[in-house]
Amino acid sequence: MRTVLAVVVRDGQVLSYATNEHSPCPREGMPTGQGYELCEGCSYQNHAERKAVQGEVAGADVHLFGHTYACEPCKKAMRDAGIRMFFIGDEGEQLS
Numbered sequence: 001m002r003t004v005l006a007v008v009v010r011d012g013q014v015l016s017y018a019t020n021e022h023s024p025c026p027r028e029g030m031p032t033g034q035g036y037e038l039c040e041g042c043s044y045q046n047h048a049e050r051k052a053v054q055g056e057v058a059g060a061d062v063h064l065f066g067h068t069y070a071c072e073p074c075k076k077a078m079r080d081a082g083i084r085m086f087f088i089g090d091e092g093e094q095l096s
Helices: 048-052 072-080
Strands: 005-010 013-019 061-065 085-088 091-094
Touching: 005 048, 013 048, 048 061, 048 072
Parallel strands: 061 085
Antiparallel strands: 005 013, 005 061, 085 091
């Protein structure tokens, strides 16, 4: 399973961070989008983005490492928390 790290930053200060790290993962070798129900770490409740935006994070940005996309439920959680932008590598997406 791929470890994903989400870091919440506002005004140059890290407010929070979280990972989705759980092992072992029964999805090993399965295509993206399949078998999420089989793995505790793949459950939406355990996604790094969702865990990192709990608390006072409005107006902050989320930087995501170890992944190539954010799922729609995580984008919604970030919007609901007041996250301004989220970044994956050099690419940013405005949420507010």
